[in-house]
Amino acid sequence: MKLYEYEAFPNPKRVRMFLAEKGVEIERVQIDVPAGEHRSDTFRARNPEMTVPCLELDDGSHIGGCVAISRYIEEAYAGPKLFGETAAEQGHICAWQRRVEAxxxxxxxxxxxxxxxxxxxxxxxxxxxxxQHRGRQAISTLEAMNDRLANKEYLAGDKFSIADITAFAGVGFGLWCDLFSLEAFPNVASWFARVEARPSAAA
Ligand SMILES: N[C@@H](CCC(=O)N[C@@H](CS)C(=O)NCC(=O)O)C(=O)O
Structure with a gap:
């Protein structure tokens, strides 16, 4: 199994964090996205969406997209259940995952x-x-996260989940783009610091 990625970009980071939380190590291959390597015929044959990350399984098939790859890792390996265990956990995680992804x-x-x-x-x-419209939508999602995190440790409740990984990458990306700062969102800022302190955040 190997992961095609580009280390500096935020979506591959989501999968690296997920793997680190599960305690799974796999081979990683860098695709030079700024140079357009992800649009080559060779890469398009692996992932027709021409994006990273993309996971190659041992049978030679490929899975593109962070959630699909994470779903595969969740089921294929032991470790914490980042998509939730109980029906209620899975429902809340699914709702927040979707919300912070879109x-x-x-x-x-x-x-x-x-x-x-x-x-x-x-x-x-x-x-x-x-x-600009999408930038404003990102800021209103931060507002919703700030309300949610007023009395929750993590987005879906008490347990860290894939929703936190997606949101962590999204907040990091927005900060990097100078789209927002976290000054007006103190609960998001404390949650961000909590997630950043996890060893997986350095993956
Ligand atoms: N929804 C996709 C998004 C993947 C994505 O957009 N990846 C970026 C890197 S962070 C990319 O490959 N961009 C290439 C491009 O825009 O041409 C996922 O979950 O993997």
Missing amino acids: GLMDAVAHYFHHATPGLGALENYQNADWG
Whole structure:
């Protein structure tokens, strides 16, 4: 099994964190995204979406996308259940995972690709208004997270989950883009520090 990724970018980090939380080590292969390697015929044959991360299984098949890869790792290995154990945990985790993926991680990515120079010459369509709109949506998701984290240690409740991994990568990406700071979101800031202190955050 091997993971195709580009270490500096936020989506691969989600999978590295997930693997670290599960205590699983696998071979990692760097795909030079800024140089356009992810759009080569060779990589497109592995992941038609032409994005990293992409997991290659031992049977030679491929799984693209952070949640799908994490789902596979969750089921294939022991370790903490980051998608939840009980029906209630799984439901809350699924709801927050979806919310922070669409409303934060993807929203920041759209801001980056549309309202900033993004990947430069690799950007073949940009719509600055859309990018700004998505940036505002990311900030309103931060507001919702701040309310939620007023009386919860983690987004889905008492236990760390995949929703926290996605949100951690999304907040880190937004900070890196200068889309927001955490000054106005004290509960998010404390949660971010808690997640950042986990060994997996350095993965
Ligand atoms: N929803 C996908 C997003 C993957 C994604 O957008 N990855 C970025 C790197 S962080 C990428 O490969 N971008 C290439 C591009 O935009 O051309 C996932 O969960 O893996």
